[in-house]
Amino acid sequence: MELHFLGTGAGVPSKQRNTTAIALKFLNDYKGALWLFDCGEATQHQMLYTSLKLSKLERIFITHLHGDHIYGLPGVLGSRSFQGGKSPLTVYGPKGIDKFIKATLSISETHLHYPLKVVEVEDGMSIDLKSHTVTVKELEHAIQSFGYRMKEKKKPGSLLVDRLKEIGVKPGPAYAALKKGERVTLDDGRILNGEDFVGPKKPGKTVVILGDTRVCKNAEVLAENADILVHEATFMESDRKIAYEYFHSTTVDAARIANRANVSKLILTHISSRYQGEQSNLLLKEARKVFKNTFLASDLDIFTF
Template sequence: MQITFLGTSSGVPTRSRNVSSIALRLPQRAELWLFDCGEGTQHQFLRSELKVSQLSRIFITHMHGDHIFGLMGLLATCGLAGNANRIDIYGPPELEDYLKSCTRYSQTHFSYPVKVHRVKPGIIYEDEEYIVRCGPLKHRVPAFGYRIEEKDRPGRFYVEKAQALGIPPGPIYGKLKNGEIVTLPDGRQINGSALCGKPEIGRKLVYCTDTVLCEGAIELSTGADVLIHEATFSHLDADMAFQRLHSTSTMAAQVALAAGVKTLLMTHFSPRYAPGNDIVLEDLLKEARAIFPHTKMAYDFMSYEIPRNQELVVAS
């Protein structure tokens, strides 16, 4: 699971930061998931090493322009390139109407299936490897955060142990590898977990923007390996953050601390903290680290590989 930031500015782009978009690359299945799609996202793809042909799912947090204005352009490009098979899009109820209006008035016709899913709190997607949940945040319009959970993987199956017990190869090995208890033809019962190493715990990624400090963000983020959280304002501009229902750097750090996450990646920075101003982005990083030391500040095209835990401790 590799994260690439395609846009880390809030509201409007700057010379060095585009508006919100984050890609999650799943190399083992040659898939790419996108979170938010601000204006110019398709240009950011061209400047990165990501392949738009691998794009399969897009998750939209809310309907503000700096999170959706690049969506139609990107979808149209995928169609013109002729390399998209199907794209599933998840977001607030208004998202489907927005896309229908855009396609109607621009006379855009997609050459591949596009399915829009209206999200509500809870599980919104699940397959054999991943679960995606969403939860409500607190912003000026309905907004959702997303939690991506990689399912736990069985530990290594020790074939030599099975052979030493006289267990013949075949479908039974698959059951044992999954930790099942299997009865052999001779009546012996074998616990598959005894023939496997400890399972690998799945990684957990949470994406929260736009929001002011709220319980919903903490609940969604609980126990995450990585929390991507907006930090639009400095702590010194907290009044402005509360008025606009955005987060300060210290609010993002408080969520990370309360939720017990391992790493906080801050994004969605106001252009007001450009170099040369009284407060700069490095000040926001210091503010956050004073509360949550394991904080990093994202920048456009920054990539971050979510580390895999060593082992899952299984209760006896």
């Protein structure tokens, strides 16, 4: 999987950071499928600088309805259609997202040539998908804001190739069938059960992406033992009072959540435009004093895992 940060700013864009949007690209088994988390203004423009394709976009998860997280959504939906997208697309988000989409598409007379489904999420909702289970929990922000925990389902174990070779089974079509757990009849009449030649199932990865939030218990619950936690860090620790007043987090807030939740990697985003140049490095240093394996996302950064 890859995380593509299309926008890492907060509130308003700056020359260094566009408004919020993160793409999760699935590789190998998932054939390049794409999920999008938030869709700030100019998200589709940012995508032009990447290898991402709107035709691969399957799901969009909106954390909350502030403009810097949704003003790019009508454009993305329309361009996906204009570029020949035909496959279904599902948008998840807080109550009101359906009304926003319908109003903007209707007023602009934008007609989609693919099935669009809109799901308004609630606190505690669990979305069971073929490859993942997505857990939704409400955070603490000025308006309703959610975090999403993507837990990849267990994958089939590796084929025990050495064991097959020991009993004289050469590579070929039988290997593919056995890896699927199927029963195979060999040319010599022997019947093999695929379950006997596949190792234990492999645990999937867990990625957590939070919307705007103050420090709250649900952020920690969602992040528990995650491989990657994406957490807002709108303000430096010296601006803690402002952060609290505006329902946001500091770098240290995010790092403390990562520590308590035992995550493997923390990625900071949603950085206020007041921090430019060298100040961005200070944000990272500040967080790393609390949680060493912290990274500060910049626009168009890609994290592979």
